[in-house]
Amino acid sequence: MTSTTERDVTGPAFPRASSRVRGMISGRIFELLAEAARSDAVDLGLGVPGAPETSPLVIDEACAALRSGHNQYELPEGNRALRRWIADTLPGDTDPGTELTITVGATEALMAAVLAVVDPGDEVVVFEPYYENFVNAVVLAGGVPRFVRTRPDDWRFDPAELRAAFGPATKAVIVSTPNNPTGHMLDESEWAEIAALCHQWNAVVISDEIYSGFTFAKPHISVTEVPGLRDRSFLVGSLSKTHSVSGWRLGYLRASAELTAIARRVHATVCAGAPAPLQEAVAKAAAQDPGFATPADDLRSQRDRVVTLLEKIGMECRLPDGGCYLMARVPRGESSDDFAHRLVREAGVLVAPGTVFHVDPAAGADHVRVAFNRSSEFLDEVAVRLASFRTGMSGTGL
Structure with a gap:
């Protein structure tokens, strides 16, 4: 008699995903999240807010x-x-x-x-x-x-x-x-x-x-x-x-x-x-609360501090007009994917490679996205972790 397991294995293939689902973009940033979890990294990659404080x-x-x-x-x-x-x-x-x-x-x-x-x-x-x-x-x-x-x-x-x-x-x-x-x-x-x-x-x-x-x-x-x-x-x-x-x-x-x-x-x-x-x-x-519509923290100081930290390890940053993200240019000689993975391994800091935001990954190979909606205490930890990090080209740290 054929077992249930054998019937499951040899029977008709499970229905395929719809063409619409197959055409969706997979969240490659979650691959880095898995790596970050294994290495106890701090997250500057996703926009999950650490600031402003919840009322x-x-x-x-x-x-x-x-x-x-x-x-x-x-x-x-x-x-x-x-x-x-x-x-x-x-x-x-x-x-x-x-x-x-x-x-x-x-x-x-x-x-x-x-x-x-x-x-x-x-x-x-x-x-x-x-x-x-x-x-x-x-x-x-x-x-x-x-x-x-x-x-x-x-x-x-x-x-x-x-x-x-x-x-x-x-x-x-x-x-x-x-x-x-x-x-x-x-x-x-x-x-x-x-x-x-x-x-x-x-x-x-x-x-x-x-x-x-x-x-x-x-x-x-x-x-x-x-x-x-x-x-x-x-x-x-x-x-x-x-x-x-x-x-x-x-x-x-x-x-x-x-x-x-x-x-x-x-x-x-x-x-x-x-x-x-x-x-x-x-x-x-x-x-x-008449002021409830206005965020308790405008994130300006967090933006400026993160830019300073990134520039000290050799990255180029343009101050964003608004929001809670900035795009930072990775040091020359490295792709954004390689740099992001190295930053997780060597400093325990997660950023999002620019390749995940483009149809052609090569178009985002020289930038990473960094979220700065974080508390001052969180950024203190980021500063400590980046203090010993060395960029691929300059060899300078904080």
Whole structure:
């Protein structure tokens, strides 16, 4: 008699993953995370916030919400009081009833926006270096990413290359401002180029603005402030970084009433709504603290300290306009992958190689992404670990 094990081995192959899943980008940064865990490295690679500090008030309100019975479904579109508060923090006028949806983090907001407007075969313009979920969201929707490079050191796009990426099949363009991973913020001239092309080709903008609470060099310009884009756009926001509650998975999606109605159909189907007690907690904390919308720490000192530490080991850094990341040029003679692995092995410090943010890894071979949303105590430890690290070329340490 054939055993169950033999039948399992010799029977039909397990169904293959769908072509959409096979087309997704694998998270190569997690390979480094595994190495970091084995070597007890400190993490400057991922954006998990160590600063600003999570508000004790919002934690207390979360505990109170759980104990008082806010443990069942919330409205799919989100807690009414929370939507009113978020609407008041956004530039311009936003109707919290018809134009704002609370989502399960910015990731779900992004996915809902893409699925709301992208059909299989539609093209979506994506700037690189990119946050990999931008590409994966397009692929899961059956869309085709059209990449436009931005280059160091200013990380601006070439208007001619952007125009060449648009065409009759273009359905949307995804932007990130302040940008992940570069820290670049779109200015008026860049927004004007994007707006003109979206009108010419009847495309929408999906604008990831989750880092807008951290700006250094110039004011943040939201997609809702760009002439002609307020009703032709989705604004993706989140509390994860600004309020250090990334594990709560609270994001939001702002769009015109027409686009919101479409995106809410996706949102309700995918998750039925974000966590009720945590929405209640943020709404209650915001009602008590007039300054709750502003991050408790603007990260400027952390940015400057990390730049100093990196420059002392021979790296070149451009100060980012905003956000919580910077791109640092690795010492000459090393690739970003080799440098990142060596930094983990020899100093116990994790950074993200620039290769993971490009279609062609060679395009990111000379930079690494560094997250600086960390506490001063954490950066003290980074300084100690880098003190004895030697770069490949200069041989100098801290």
